[in-house]
Amino acid sequence: MNDVETTTPGGARTVHAAGVSIKDLRKAYGSNEVLKGINLDVQPGEVVCLIGPSGSGKSTLLRCVNLLEQPNQGTIHVGGFEATDPDVDIDKMRRKVGMVFQQFNLFPHLDVLRNCTVAQTKVLKRSQEESDKIAQANLERVGLGHLAKRFPDQLSGGQQQRVAIARALSMNPELMLFDEPTSALDPETVGDVLAVMRKLAREGMTMLVVTHEMAFAREVADRVVFMDGGVVVEEGVAEQVIGNPQQPRTQEFLRRVLDPTHIEVEED
Amino acid sequence: MAMTARQRAKVSLYVQAGIFVVAIAALLLATDWKTISANVFNFGKIGPMFPGIFTVGLLNTLIYTALGFIVGLSGGLLLALMKLSSFPLYRWIATGYIEFFRGIPALLVFIAFGYGVPLAFGVQWPIFVVVMVSLGMVAAAYIAETLRAGLQAVPKGQLEAARSLGMPQWRAMVTIIIPQAFKIVLPPLTNEIILLTKDSSLIYVLGLTASQYELTKFGRDGISSLGAGLTPLLVAGAFYLVVTIPLSLLARKFESRSARTKR
Ligand SMILES: Nc1ncnc2c1ncn2[C@@H]1O[C@H](COP(=O)(O)OP(=O)(O)O)[C@@H](O)[C@H]1O
Ligand SMILES: [Mg+2]
Numbered sequence: 001m002n003d004v005e006t007t008t009p010g011g012a013r014t015v016h017a018a019g020v021s022i023k024d025l026r027k028a029y030g031s032n033e034v035l036k037g038i039n040l041d042v043q044p045g046e047v048v049c050l051i052g053p054s055g056s057g058k059s060t061l062l063r064c065v066n067l068l069e070q071p072n073q074g075t076i077h078v079g080g081f082e083a084t085d086p087d088v089d090i091d092k093m094r095r096k097v098g099m100v101f102q103q104f105n106l107f108p109h110l111d112v113l114r115n116c117t118v119a120q121t122k123v124l125k126r127s128q129e130e131s132d133k134i135a136q137a138n139l140e141r142v143g144l145g146h147l148a149k150r151f152p153d154q155l156s157g158g159q160q161q162r163v164a165i166a167r168a169l170s171m172n173p174e175l176m177l178f179d180e181p182t183s184a185l186d187p188e189t190v191g192d193v194l195a196v197m198r199k200l201a202r203e204g205m206t207m208l209v210v211t212h213e214m215a216f217a218r219e220v221a222d223r224v225v226f227m228d229g230g231v232v233v234e235e236g237v238a239e240q241v242i243g244n245p246q247q248p249r250t251q252e253f254l255r256r257v258l259d260p261t262h263i264e265v266e267e268d
Numbered sequence: 269m270a271m272t273a274r275q276r277a278k279v280s281l282y283v284q285a286g287i288f289v290v291a292i293a294a295l296l297l298a299t300d301w302k303t304i305s306a307n308v309f310n311f312g313k314i315g316p317m318f319p320g321i322f323t324v325g326l327l328n329t330l331i332y333t334a335l336g337f338i339v340g341l342s343g344g345l346l347l348a349l350m351k352l353s354s355f356p357l358y359r360w361i362a363t364g365y366i367e368f369f370r371g372i373p374a375l376l377v378f379i380a381f382g383y384g385v386p387l388a389f390g391v392q393w394p395i396f397v398v399v400m401v402s403l404g405m406v407a408a409a410y411i412a413e414t415l416r417a418g419l420q421a422v423p424k425g426q427l428e429a430a431r432s433l434g435m436p437q438w439r440a441m442v443t444i445i446i447p448q449a450f451k452i453v454l455p456p457l458t459n460e461i462i463l464l465t466k467d468s469s470l471i472y473v474l475g476l477t478a479s480q481y482e483l484t485k486f487g488r489d490g491i492s493s494l495g496a497g498l499t500p501l502l503v504a505g506a507f508y509l510v511v512t513i514p515l516s517l518l519a520r521k522f523e524s525r526s527a528r529t530k531r
Binding site for chain 2: 066068091092094095097098099101103105106107108109118119122123124164167168171
């Protein structure tokens, strides 16, 4: 396999990295206020990890960024798009934003290669040949080039998640959103997925990652944001937020997550 | 001495079998075999039904069913999508249509299209069009409910993944959701074809010409022309089974396959 630095498929992706700017974002489901005025910036090329207890609104925040959820209030800028503009071309904006889900959501009726080409041909109008080439290159990139003809149900969870990453990368996104990408995985496959994400981060991809993998956040994240109860409680460089949290709520959360009886198997 | 549970079960089985045999024997004894063999099992006289029952009856039944199914499937898909639409007007129209056509006998629909349309609009459609539209419209109502369930059975994450890749709603439906939904509904859809095959027998009310006869009408024609009593109907019935039993087996195969792949 070639050196990853020189095989970025589909052109100079990293040069176009898109930042995110979220201002006073509010979202409620009925009377349940889930996001209570979130302010968050991600610079182009930056990796931000979002941590916090279950139910604190991390997924909702992430899903607002590519409009899987409609915000009630506030503004979100993604690259050159204002997501919260009612006239925004949602589909065009989403092409710049790759999303990786906890449950992978691979298309079970398509083989691995088709999973990675279907949106290229149908959305970007690339030729099948070009799409195949880009997809294959991205599958190599996540270490699964040899599984292109398999179907999703023939893969392990970790392999499925890496295909999901390759599928998103094949659209040449300028920003990648990850929603607990390793939470549904068997411990022994978590490492492979994190390794791929680490590589992406090194290549300069802009990433917003919801995760419970504190070791990963500490190593890879430029910044860590701790959310609780629909607000950002604390943010800063990873070393500080995870290593030396200032807020009592952050301290309490980290104490629970880092409890040795809860620690997940780490990759080598 | 008391019996074990196993012995009791065995005795009970013998008793049941005995009752069954006695009932059959009684039925056979009570039957007027002379009349029956002249009027129902009179196979000596049905020679003239062949080969027409293949080349006309069976062929037309298959054609009518296929036409109805094509219209029913397209219409049913449209109705299912309308029913799942976020636009209330579409939902109401689809619901009204489905409830109406499932709630009235198919026979009335055929009569309405066969006789009502020419009266109302002064147009006389070719028979194949009448069959296609009337059978298709009834089928659409049933198929719509089947497809709606299938579409809803596709996990929500599939649509989200497709939309996240920049696919517009319609593209995500066509490329990602509908193909998966079809796999899910293959068994019930096959059952719809079986029902449709039988419903196609009702279009005799349209007043078919000899070359348009489907199996049932072909059989009824034989009743009046062959002097073999009801025997031609028995033959027609056998031909329905030739179509429906393989379909039923196919549906079961689809079912077991989808059960296998489910994790
Ligand atoms: N579609 C929805 N409808 C209603 N409530 C929802 C929906 N999605 C999330 N919620 C609620 O919003 C809150 C935050 O959820 P979520 O963003 O998934 O939290 P996290 O990802 O941090 O665990 C939870 O209380 C959850 O019940
Ligand atoms: Mg979540």
